Amino acid sequence: MKGTHANLSKDFITGSDKTDWHNNALWFLRAKRDIQRDTIEDWEKLRSTAAAIKDHTLSRLPEYLQTFEENAVKNGMQVHWAWDDKELREITAKILKDNNARSVVKSKSMLTEECGLNPYLEQEGFEVVDTDLGERIVQLRKEHPSHIVVPAIHLKKEEVSDTFHEKMNTEKGNASPDYLASVAREALRKDFMKADAAITGVNFGVAEAGAVVVCTNEGNADMGVHSKKTVIHCMGMEKLVPGYDELAVFTRLLARSATGQPVTVFTSHYRKPRPETTEHIIIVNNKRTDIFADPEFRQAMRCIRCGACMNTCPVYRRSGGHSYHHTVPGPIGSVLAPFYGKEKNKDLPFASTLCGSCNNVCPVKIDLAGLLYRWRQKLTDETSSDMSKKIGMEVGSKILKSRKKYDLAGSVFRWVPKGLLQSGLNPWNVHLPDGRKGRVFPEVPKESFRQWYKKNQEDS
Amino acid sequence: MDSKERILSSLKNVVGEPLPRPEINLQYKTEALTEIFIGVAEASGTEVFLATGDTVAETIETWSKGGNIQSSVPALQKKYPLVFDEQVPFEKDKMPGIFVTEASFGVAENAALWLTDHELSSRLLAFIPERIIVLLKADTLVPTMHEAYENIGAEPPFGFGLFMAGASKTADIEQTLVKGAQGAKELAVILY
Amino acid sequence: MTVGLFVPCYIDQLYPKVGKDTLEILEKTGCNVVFLQDPLCCGQPMANSGYEKMTSGFEKPFLKALPEVDYLVTPSASCSYHLSHHLLKPLVSAEELAKVKELTEFLHDVAGIDKLKASFPHKVGLHLSCHGLRGLDLGTPSELKVPYYSKIEKVLSAVEGLDLVVPPKADECCGFGGSFAVFESAVSVKMGSDKMCGMAEAEVEYVAATDMSCLMHLEGVFRAGDSPMRVMHIAELLNSEE
Numbered sequence: 075m076k077g078t079h080a081n082l083s084k085d086f087i088t089g090s091d092k093t094d095w096h097n098n099a100l101w102f103l104r105a106k107r108d109i110q111r112d113t114i115e116d117w118e119k120l121r122s123t124a125a126a127i128k129d130h131t132l133s134r135l136p137e138y139l140q141t142f143e144e145n146a147v148k149n150g151m152q153v154h155w156a157w158d159d160k161e162l163r164e165i166t167a168k169i170l171k172d173n174n175a176r177s178v179v180k181s182k183s184m185l186t187e188e189c190g191l192n193p194y195l196e197q198e199g200f201e202v203v204d205t206d207l208g209e210r211i212v213q214l215r216k217e218h219p220s221h222i223v224v225p226a227i228h229l230k231k232e233e234v235s236d237t238f239h240e241k242m243n244t245e246k247g248n249a250s251p252d253y254l255a256s257v258a259r260e261a262l263r264k265d266f267m268k269a270d271a272a273i274t275g276v277n278f279g280v281a282e283a284g285a286v287v288v289c290t291n292e293g294n295a296d297m298g299v300h301s302k303k304t305v306i307h308c309m310g311m312e313k314l315v316p317g318y319d320e321l322a323v324f325t326r327l328l329a330r331s332a333t334g335q336p337v338t339v340f341t342s343h344y345r346k347p348r349p350e351t352t353e354h355i356i357i358v359n360n361k362r363t364d365i366f367a368d369p370e371f372r373q374a375m376r377c378i379r380c381g382a383c384m385n386t387c388p389v390y391r392r393s394g395g396h397s398y399h400h401t402v403p404g405p406i407g408s409v410l411a412p413f414y415g416k417e418k419n420k421d422l423p424f425a426s427t428l429c430g431s432c433n434n435v436c437p438v439k440i441d442l443a444g445l446l447y448r449w450r451q452k453l454t455d456e457t458s459s460d461m462s463k464k465i466g467m468e469v470g471s472k473i474l475k476s477r478k479k480y481d482l483a484g485s486v487f488r489w490v491p492k493g494l495l496q497s498g499l500n501p502w503n504v505h506l507p508d509g510r511k512g513r514v515f516p517e518v519p520k521e522s523f524r525q526w527y528k529k530n531q532e533d534s
Numbered sequence: 535m536d537s538k539e540r541i542l543s544s545l546k547n548v549v550g551e552p553l554p555r556p557e558i559n560l561q562y563k564t565e566a567l568t569e570i571f572i573g574v575a576e577a578s579g580t581e582v583f584l585a586t587g588d589t590v591a592e593t594i595e596t597w598s599k600g601g602n603i604q605s606s607v608p609a610l611q612k613k614y615p616l617v618f619d620e621q622v623p624f625e626k627d628k629m630p631g632i633f634v635t636e637a638s639f640g641v642a643e644n645a646a647l648w649l650t651d652h653e654l655s656s657r658l659l660a661f662i663p664e665r666i667i668v669l670l671k672a673d674t675l676v677p678t679m680h681e682a683y684e685n686i687g688a689e690p691p692f693g694f695g696l697f698m699a700g701a702s703k704t705a706d707i708e709q710t711l712v713k714g715a716q717g718a719k720e721l722a723v724i725l726y
Numbered sequence: 727m728t729v730g731l732f733v734p735c736y737i738d739q740l741y742p743k744v745g746k747d748t749l750e751i752l753e754k755t756g757c758n759v760v761f762l763q764d765p766l767c768c769g770q771p772m773a774n775s776g777y778e779k780m781t782s783g784f785e786k787p788f789l790k791a792l793p794e795v796d797y798l799v800t801p802s803a804s805c806s807y808h809l810s811h812h813l814l815k816p817l818v819s820a821e822e823l824a825k826v827k828e829l830t831e832f833l834h835d836v837a838g839i840d841k842l843k844a845s846f847p848h849k850v851g852l853h854l855s856c857h858g859l860r861g862l863d864l865g866t867p868s869e870l871k872v873p874y875y876s877k878i879e880k881v882l883s884a885v886e887g888l889d890l891v892v893p894p895k896a897d898e899c900c901g902f903g904g905s906f907a908v909f910e911s912a913v914s915v916k917m918g919s920d921k922m923c924g925m926a927e928a929e930v931e932y933v934a935a936t937d938m939s940c941l942m943h944l945e946g947v948f949r950a951g952d953s954p955m956r957v958m959h960i961a962e963l964l965n966s967e968e
């Protein structure tokens with residue numbers, strides 16, 4: 075298979091010089107997160123409180139969704155419900171058409187990414203501009219975000235410079251981030267002025283207040299929301315918290331976990347539309363009811379999309395977000411992806427060493443490694459299998475179940491010529507692209523522990 | 535069945551026993567709030583000035599070095615009238631170069647300032663000017679977001695509410711911090 | 727106190743010395759050690775590859791041994807973790823399950839290190855294997871805000887002359903990960919070679935860990951990269967007299 079994580083990550087590691095730099099850039103976020111963690115006395119309790127709040131909210135999700143809708147409507151918002159990605163796309167397009175909007179400024183939303191909103195709107199003749207700088211960069215390059223918080227983290231500034239030169243006519247070769255960001259700022263200002271409508275994602279929905287909360291560092295969501303007459307917020311239905319008291323817990327955790335900031339620069343609470351403005355909230359399911367229905371996996375719906383599990387993941391850091399070939403990459407992405415296609419995403423739960431670092435940084439304490447382990451069991455059952463792996467495992471398990479077979483296999487193993495064990499036929503041995511060896515097989519000792527024990531201990 | 539019913543009924547079929555709403559009971563520092571606030575604000579690039587009621591205007595003048603100042607603070611509106619017009623938000627002549635507002639309270643742990651329609655008068659004013667000055671009474675500081683949201687719950691409901699914790703910034707190009715990504719390039723807080 | 731010693735398959739076949747050292751250490755602490763002949767493998771290689779169900783039957787020799795011993799000790803944190811968190815968990819009481827101990831854990835929590843006399847006057851870098859650290863709580867993982875402790879360091883204080891170094895990122899995964907090492911070999915080897923660089927920067931002669939599986943991978947990467955560093959299991963350190 076071509077597009078598997080194993081192959082794509084190999085390309086990233088051996089086909090580019092980015093892996094160390096990418097690794098360090100993300101580790102920098104993890105290190106900043108650790109510093110923020112240390113500023114909070116009760117950090118671990120804050121995490122367990124957050125997990126308990128999410129579990130509580132999920133256990134009463136139908137009621138909270140209704141409370142949220144009622145309150146939002148009272149505040150003057152219009153609430154829509156989308157069963158799946160298709161319905162989200164259609165509702166959005168309809169709102170835009172009904173309000174004669176042709177162009178849209180959009181702030182970051184992994185949900186709309188997941189639902190393929192941009193390509194659909196473009197195909198329907200709308201103009202869509204992503205206004206988060208990182209998202210704008212990947213949009214101009216016709217790529218997808220490689221990280222849910224820092225979408226262009228797979229790119230070096232020289233690549234951004236080339237893209238901007240080509241699309242926005244910036245100075246060739248000028249890769250100063252200050253310069254590039256200032257050009258983008260000017261260009262986006264024009265887009266903000268020109269657009270007819272604004273679309274945002276949602277970080278939190280506050281049921282008792284009927285408000286949606288959006289967190290950004292650039293302020294781009296607000297630039298659109300407060301200047302357009304048609305505003306749409308797209309919210310995954312797991313984003314709810316009961317009230318302000320609970321919201322406090324999450325605004326303390328989100329940015330600290332995500333980028334190691336004490337809070338995002340802007341935490342915007344939208345409750346009532348401005349006069350003469352229509353403001354819409356679309357509550358989106360898109361398979362969340364499937365995740366919800368599975369008692370083992372329901373905890374994955376606690377996720378607040380902070381990205382901490384990606385930043386800490388030793389595999390993600392070295393393999394790049396695109397190697398996960400799913401909208402959300404990294405540990406949580408690999409937990410969610412099979413819900414969106416078991417066959418095509420069956421490799422992802424295996425793209426992990428199950429080291430458990432993600433569990434420990436996750437602000438809502440999702441047992442990510444445990445869920446990946448569960449998926450592995452399910453996927454080998456429910457999808458087509460890699461025959462060589464399966465047969466290997468079958469033979470192995472038969473040998474390891476019987477002492478006779480095991481002893482026999484052990485002696486045969488000792489007969490295998492050293493040359494063969496050290497050759498490329500042994501998948502343990504890895505060659506690097508430059509021909510050097512990457513990993514070799516250990517020297518096989520003359521006797522096993524059991525053989526030694528038999529000789530030396532049993533008689534004594 | 536429409537999608538709302540479909541979603542709710544699929545959830546209801548599998549939801550199980552409701553879990554209790556957890557108590558939120560956390561420990562943190564409740565003293566030295568001004569020091570904490572200043573430390574955090576400065577670390578995120580916000581300039582903080584200490585003033586008294588009488589020296590606020592002077593501090594505004596010194597920091598802004600002239601320029602087109604507009605304010606939503608009633609006491610300052612005579613001096614710095616607000617000519618911004620929401621109907622033509624991107625009109626250069628109407629846009630303040632420097633916008634002065636007052637937060638209803640601040641949060642020590644993250645240097646966030648709470649601003650609503652009431653303080654801003656126009657929502658976009660928190661985002662569109664190049665430079666922003668926020669006045670903050672030192673005795674309104676609360677330790678953490680927990681007290682902050684308690685305050686918010688006790689105030690009359692807002693239409694738009696914002697925690698602002700610095701100037702607009704991005705690190706989307708190679709993790710290099712750039713100030714003034716889209717909104718204000720500089721933020722100053724005058725604590726009095 | 728009767729201790730059942732479980733020597734997992736790969737240690738048995740590839741690193742018999744670790745088995746011997748473990749046996750001797752346990753005997754030094756004064757335990758009556760019974761080598762458990764029948765359990766061959768905890769089932770982790772299959773289970774982590776998604777074939778948990780192929781390991782049904784693996785539990786039998788463990789279930790037989792447990793009632794006959796006070797503790798079941800193994801020099802492998804990941805096997806111990808798999809036994810206590812997967813293979814045996816649904817089958818035995820919490821009390822019986824608590825008998826399953828990784829070697830360091832056993833020495834720290836139960837037997838104590840007073841009777842151990844070891845010396846190893848070398849600079850040794852500690853690799854904090856994931857399953858021991860995050861799975862069995864042998865120490866503080868760098869992600870958590872909990873008071874610092876390390877059972878491994880405490881136990882290793884029994885080794886005279888040991889210059890133990892815990893380098894930065896000591897608890898970053900080495901990249902082994904069972905069949906991950908083979909099926910995701912590019913990332914796996916990259917992780918191993920990064921670990922090698924970190925240890926080399928710390929200028930250590932040896933790299934030690936609670937898991938021979940991590941060390942087998944690291945040894946393979948070290949040797950391929952012509953690194954002079956060598957690997958050593960915790961048991962080997964605790965049983966050396968240099």
Ligand code: SF4
Pocket residue numbers: 376377378379380381382383384406435436437438439440442
């Ligand atoms: S799984 Fe946890 S760490 Fe990962 S993005 Fe979600 S909330 Fe953050």
